[in-house]
Amino acid sequence: xxxxxxCNQQKVKRGLWSPEEDxxxxxxxxxxxxxxxxxxxxxxxxxxxxxxxxxxxxxxxRPDIRRxxxxxxxxxxxxxxxxxxxxxxxxxASHLPGRTDNEIKNYWNSWIKKKIKKxxxxxxxxxxxxxxxxxxSSTDQLDVIINQNLAHQNLTPKPVSDSIFLSQSPFFTxxxxxxxxxxxSNPSGSVRDDLAQDVQALNSCKIWSNNIxxxxxxxxxxxxxxxPPLVDSMSIGNLVTMExxxxxxxxxxxxxxxxxDWGDPQNYNxxxxxDQMQGDLGGEGIQVQDASSALDTTLSSxxxx
DNA sequence: AAGGGTCACAACCGCCGCCCT
DNA sequence: GAGGGCGGCGGTTGTGACCCT
Numbered sequence: 001x002x003x004x005x006x007c008n009q010q011k012v013k014r015g016l017w018s019p020e021e022d023x024x025x026x027x028x029x030x031x032x033x034x035x036x037x038x039x040x041x042x043x044x045x046x047x048x049x050x051x052x053x054x055x056x057x058x059x060x061x062r063p064d065i066r067r068x069x070x071x072x073x074x075x076x077x078x079x080x081x082x083x084x085x086x087x088x089x090x091x092x093a094s095h096l097p098g099r100t101d102n103e104i105k106n107y108w109n110s111w112i113k114k115k116i117k118k119x120x121x122x123x124x125x126x127x128x129x130x131x132x133x134x135x136x137s138s139t140d141q142l143d144v145i146i147n148q149n150l151a152h153q154n155l156t157p158k159p160v161s162d163s164i165f166l167s168q169s170p171f172f173t174x175x176x177x178x179x180x181x182x183x184x185s186n187p188s189g190s191v192r193d194d195l196a197q198d199v200q201a202l203n204s205c206k207i208w209s210n211n212i213x214x215x216x217x218x219x220x221x222x223x224x225x226x227x228p229p230l231v232d233s234m235s236i237g238n239l240v241t242m243e244x245x246x247x248x249x250x251x252x253x254x255x256x257x258x259x260x261d262w263g264d265p266q267n268y269n270x271x272x273x274x275d276q277m278q279g280d281l282g283g284e285g286i287q288v289q290d291a292s293s294a295l296d297t298t299l300s301s302x303x304x305x
Numbered sequence: 306a307a308g309g310g311t312c313a314c315a316a317c318c319g320c321c322g323c324c325c326t
Numbered sequence: 327g328a329g330g331g332c333g334g335c336g337g338t339t340g341t342g343a344c345c346c347t
Contacts, residue, residue, distance in 0.1 A: 016341080051333085058334095087337090101335075
């Protein structure tokens with residue numbers, strides 16, 4: 001099961017692709033298209049399995065691949081989308097033009113590694129942290145977070161637990177795994193505490209209150225098969241690439257004038273916009289100024305490059 | 306300069322789901 | 327409906343480059 005017939009061939013080559021192989025694959029696909037991947041190696045004169053050819057094309061040779069470092073906007077988008085859809089890299093990649101799932105996955109994993117390595121500076125769990133325990137449903141978490149934020153703005157909470165939130169689909173994929181690290185039954189704490197705080201802060205930061213959540217807004221997040229057109233209206237040319245000499249404060253790159261190229265955040269209704277967050281982005285680590293008000297949470301622990 | 310550690314990225318592996326027979 | 331082929335996806339590993347001591 002799962003073993004592709006083409007991969008059983010003894011003569012199939014593995015490992016890094018040579019420039020000659022790349023050239024063969026490019027030449028074949030640009031002239032014939034790939035059609036059936038299992039036929040590609042033979043027709044292209046490659047001693048690779050079709051799966052390997054597909055991967056090489058998708059992750060490296062495709063002409064529309066964007067290479068190089070992720071821009072700050074892309075970082076934000078990845079982090080925001082991950083908070084919504086979890087480890088669905090292909091889904092996330094579909095909203096980042098020119099980026100591959102593999103690339104995003106690698107980026108994320110390296111970020112996670114950094115976070116795990118980073119010594120924890122927060123020992124006590126906040127009330128918000130306690131929400132992210134396995135015992136809480138996604139609906140519970142959403143209700144509390146949203147109402148917290150609305151209350152903070154003296155806005156009338158809207159009933160968010162309508163039918164659309166009865167979905168069994170997980171909203172915060174981090175909840176179960178990270179929540180356990182915040183569990184009081186785990187007094188030894190976890191090196192992942194600060195990572196959990198990042199996620200919790202993201203979940204409860206002002207982006208929710210600026211785009212007041214409604215069922216419609218959250219539909220995309222709740223339904224695993226639906227994602228809002230996050231970047232459809234954004235051309236690749238608008239993406240900001242981090243240039244040498246520009247600063248990345250805790251991974252949150254800031255343009256010199258503090259402006260984004262995304263224009264009016266309202267255009268991205270439903271999308272988590274880091275640019276709308278307020279607070280001091282400088283320094284390392286998270287400063288939870290008031291445990292009861294996660295809105296004031298300062299985020300600054302994104303991967304720095 | 307050399308060796309070890311770290312990081313980024315390419316590639317592989319195994320599983321899942323769809324489609325066709 | 328069952329089984330096989332295949333594309334797609336996420337997790338994991340391998341490897342080369344770079345950095346630090």
